[in-house]
Amino acid sequence: MFESIKKYCKESYEELRYKTTWPTRSELMNSAVVVLTASLCIALVVFVMDMAFQHGMEAIYGLLR
Numbered sequence: 001m002f003e004s005i006k007k008y009c010k011e012s013y014e015e016l017r018y019k020t021t022w023p024t025r026s027e028l029m030n031s032a033v034v035v036l037t038a039s040l041c042i043a044l045v046v047f048v049m050d051m052a053f054q055h056g057m058e059a060i061y062g063l064l065r
Helices: 002-019 025-064
Strands: none
Touching: none
């Protein structure tokens, strides 16, 4: 059992060390900007939908009173 765990760890290390290509700093920064921009856009869309739903419910409940 311990041999298989040892083999797994060794193979994982070798794959990360020799077979993985890591992004450059500029690629990483560009990706971070894209993710931040997309997150802000999605948050804005959710906020607008929430406000519309809130005003719609207030209008419906205002009519029922």
